[in-house]
Amino acid sequence: MGRGVHLGYLLISTLLAAIGGAVGMRALRHGHRSRATVLWMAGAFLGQIGFLAIRGEMRGACPLMDTGEVLVFLAWSLTLIYLFVGPTYRLSLLGVFSAPVVVVFQGIALVPGVLDPNPERVLSTDAWRETHAAMSVLGYGALALAAVSSVMFLVLDRQLKEHHLGSGLFRNLPPVRELLVSGRRLLWLGWAMLTVGVVAGFLMKSEGAAAHLAAAVVVWVAYALLVGVAQFRGLTGRRFSLLTVLLFLVSLSVFAFV
Amino acid sequence: MELVCLGLNHRSAPVEVRERFAIPPTRLGEKARELIDAPGIEESVVLSTCNRTEFYLAGESGEEAIRALRQMVDTGGNEHWYEKHRIDAARHLCQVAGGLDSMVLGETEIFGQVKDAYRRAHAAGATSGVLNRLFQRAFGVGKKVRTETTIQEGATSVAGSAVELAEKIFGRLKGCRVIVIGAGEMSRQTAQALVSRGASTVFVTNRSFERAEALADEMGGRAVRYDDWQATLAGVDVVISSTAAPHAVVKPFHVEAVRRVRKFRPLFLIDIAVPRDIDPEVGDIDEVYLYDIDTLEQLAAEARGRREQQIEQCAQIIDAELVKLNLPGT
Numbered sequence: 001m002g003r004g005v006h007l008g009y010l011l012i013s014t015l016l017a018a019i020g021g022a023v024g025m026r027a028l029r030h031g032h033r034s035r036a037t038v039l040w041m042a043g044a045f046l047g048q049i050g051f052l053a054i055r056g057e058m059r060g061a062c063p064l065m066d067t068g069e070v071l072v073f074l075a076w077s078l079t080l081i082y083l084f085v086g087p088t089y090r091l092s093l094l095g096v097f098s099a100p101v102v103v104v105f106q107g108i109a110l111v112p113g114v115l116d117p118n119p120e121r122v123l124s125t126d127a128w129r130e131t132h133a134a135m136s137v138l139g140y141g142a143l144a145l146a147a148v149s150s151v152m153f154l155v156l157d158r159q160l161k162e163h164h165l166g167s168g169l170f171r172n173l174p175p176v177r178e179l180l181v182s183g184r185r186l187l188w189l190g191w192a193m194l195t196v197g198v199v200a201g202f203l204m205k206s207e208g209a210a211a212h213l214a215a216a217v218v219v220w221v222a223y224a225l226l227v228g229v230a231q232f233r234g235l236t237g238r239r240f241s242l243l244t245v246l247l248f249l250v251s252l253s254v255f256a257f258v
Numbered sequence: 259m260e261l262v263c264l265g266l267n268h269r270s271a272p273v274e275v276r277e278r279f280a281i282p283p284t285r286l287g288e289k290a291r292e293l294i295d296a297p298g299i300e301e302s303v304v305l306s307t308c309n310r311t312e313f314y315l316a317g318e319s320g321e322e323a324i325r326a327l328r329q330m331v332d333t334g335g336n337e338h339w340y341e342k343h344r345i346d347a348a349r350h351l352c353q354v355a356g357g358l359d360s361m362v363l364g365e366t367e368i369f370g371q372v373k374d375a376y377r378r379a380h381a382a383g384a385t386s387g388v389l390n391r392l393f394q395r396a397f398g399v400g401k402k403v404r405t406e407t408t409i410q411e412g413a414t415s416v417a418g419s420a421v422e423l424a425e426k427i428f429g430r431l432k433g434c435r436v437i438v439i440g441a442g443e444m445s446r447q448t449a450q451a452l453v454s455r456g457a458s459t460v461f462v463t464n465r466s467f468e469r470a471e472a473l474a475d476e477m478g479g480r481a482v483r484y485d486d487w488q489a490t491l492a493g494v495d496v497v498i499s500s501t502a503a504p505h506a507v508v509k510p511f512h513v514e515a516v517r518r519v520r521k522f523r524p525l526f527l528i529d530i531a532v533p534r535d536i537d538p539e540v541g542d543i544d545e546v547y548l549y550d551i552d553t554l555e556q557l558a559a560e561a562r563g564r565r566e567q568q569i570e571q572c573a574q575i576i577d578a579e580l581v582k583l584n585l586p587g588t
Contacts, residue, residue, distance in 0.1 A: 031408070160426065160547050165557060171411075175429035176524050234521025236544035 077141025
């Protein structure tokens, strides 16, 4: 399959997510929510599958070998979990808030040089390494969505606190309690997958991966603390949401370097 | 065939006049049937609610039908009654069904009442070609007005605004626990509105324990002695405060003391007392959402304003639908 085809899939997927987000935002400005956002995101998801399938074929392995692939895989797992969680919990606007994250991740992947233009075929695969990479990135998809729902909470919390209740955004955001519950569940899900990823990391052949594994353990411990404290001691919604967003951004930046 | 409407409502007649002409729902069909026995009236529907009594009639001559109706109902003078003829009568019915003629603009209860009145008249054999078509179209218009405009959006009362905010914080109110501090009328109304939307447990506290018990009984809740209300705070989601105290009753330390036990869950405080019962500094606590009477009234006023802005759009919908109907008699 040609090099251009998988980039075409990625480009189309990014455009669909961008249109979904823009249509959703436009509807919000007019005081209602667009039910089509989920369809645009489903289209973006199919594009992501197309890209990852071709890229996986080229690699002969799970396409998680360069930064671009990791970003697209991350966007894919975020979209996948959104498509499950959004309609299940009736979290309106989750798609509108998720779409920009998908566009940013995939937009960075599309910057020349981020995706290896000539991906090398992997000669031998290590099942533990692939499990480590795939589960970690899937877990990050859930954690990204937890961060998205936390941003939604922070917006709503501010509007409620300051009594700014006239906007279409306010009317269409899900209730505070639902955002907090879904954020906590997503955090648990992401942390559980991260746990499998970290365990697999210790079982893989780890030449030169010590710093990466150490960072993974630190991130895992940080998330364990957050989910534990939120679950057993309790945290205010604002503190929980700020920590969820902050931890996601910090850990993502850490993995960009190690 | 000519369509006419004779009626009185909350704008044209005071309650002591309206109650004289009120007809119980169970008698609406029978009344409609009686009317078509009168000369000049071929079809009729009688609508009677707490805010209006209206007779929709179809006959060869509108004037003759009205004359016959006045003799049967003994409407007295013209002072409180309005007459609508042909297209004006049809437009009026659509406005009524759409909630545009209601005391609370855009309210939806009237739609069901119009439907019920028509169903009873139809079952009594008092309707035929003209009124059947008119009422079916009016129901379509009522639905269209509700779905294509925002005429029914936003609560227009303090209690309604409080309920909307509670739903924005907690989602469904099923299982929500409420404490009412001060057993006044406003707090009763607000608590009642929360209960009607699913709030499960209501605690009532008041300086006079007997009043607390009376209100608790009315709402199926539990009375709490005034000295003990602080202990209840740990387990509730909503606090409604409306005492006559000249100073703040709920202070930051009350909430601070139970935050850990509550695991920092959201807490919605509704202060409908003047002077205020809840120290404004309580609102600075992270998980607390504090609303006082002014803010709630302002929200209700904004919602009423938004509804009024929709009237023109509703009128256009009604006119367009009536043109499509092209009903004989209009």
